[in-house]
Amino acid sequence: MTRIDVALGGRSYPILIESGLLSRAGQSIAAPGGGRAQVIVTDQTVAAHHLDGFLRGLDRPSETIVLAAGEATKSWANLEILCEQLLSFGVERGDNIIALGGGVIGDLTGFAASIIRRGCQFVQVPTTLLAQVDSSVGGKTAINSRAGKNLVGAFHQPSLVLIDPDVLTTLPARELRAGYAEVAKYGLIGDAPFFDWCERNAATLLAGDTAALTEAIAVSCRSKAAVVAADERETDDMRALLNLGHTFGHALEAEGGYSGDLLHGEAVAIGMILAFRYSARRGLCGSADADRVADHFAAHDMAVAIPGFARDPDRLIGHMRQDKKARGGQVPLILARGIGKAFVAHDVDLADVRAFLAEEIAKL
Structure with a gap:
């Protein structure tokens, strides 16, 4: 045990x-x-x-x-x-x-x-x-x-x-893949070697291998336990890092009416891709990092694109304004300076995020 x-x-x-x-x-x-x-x-x-x-x-x-x-x-x-x-x-x-x-x-x-x-x-x-x-x-x-x-x-x-x-x-394969997004998140936030492990072992894990699943669960729980112990009530930026991809993802879920058309983990996977792409757009990380995240999820048949029912950037921004982390009308975003280098950005202009989402939607 x-x-x-x-x-x-x-x-x-x-x-x-x-x-x-x-x-x-x-x-x-x-x-x-x-x-x-x-x-x-x-x-x-x-x-x-x-x-x-x-x-x-x-x-x-x-x-x-x-x-x-x-x-x-x-x-x-x-x-x-x-x-x-x-x-x-x-x-x-x-x-x-x-x-x-x-x-x-x-x-x-x-x-x-x-x-x-x-x-x-x-x-x-x-x-x-x-x-x-x-x-x-x-x-x-x-x-x-x-x-x-x-x-x-x-x-x-x-x-x-x-x-x-x-x-x-x-667990249905789709549910397992959705949960895997939260596993990969721990590597993307602050543990680049664990994301390397994910890239090597995701196929085995998603095939149901008990050893791979147990390892992924243990690493993830250790990471979260350490964060919770240090910042239980999200009073500083440490616990907020666990929300990588969630501000975008929650907006997608809300637009879909929390239906089975988009599972939470699927929304988070798309949200993390968007967070890395927006980080690259701002020059915080290279486009290769954003591509690496998207390619990893796509390689395992995971959701990687904004769904058809959520392609109104104004509505998505409206949902994002309801983010629990909002302070004084400002919505912080979890962005990244590279794989395993996430941080909380408090200076995000939602008008710029809206323009970014419009550009992403136009590509689809």
């Missing part, structure tokens, strides 16, 4: 990574629990694949809440449904609320846990690659609103993260 600790003083917690961990989860969940009950929150797709096996691996009876699958589940309506159901089970602060699913279930469950009884304990058991390497770690919880993605939420750390790479065997 690989153990990675997120060092947050009295709120520190472990990330445990091991094949087969889902089937014996009770051995790990029991330790930090301490509560008298536990409730599992999952979605219909994950329940069909993993819920029975997970229940068998627990050491005590559990209530179960099964929600619809998909990004649309991260809504006010489902937050209300989830909170009311949790309260109907008599959940107390020390009980285990377990998020068994991808980023949608983890974000929604974590947010519900943050507001039920002014803060309850919860456990993350991520079942997608994207959730395993990114959203399950760090305590960012949220739902979407009409104004944009993840704009209503709270920082609320889990007590434990359990990661079983074996669950990824049931």
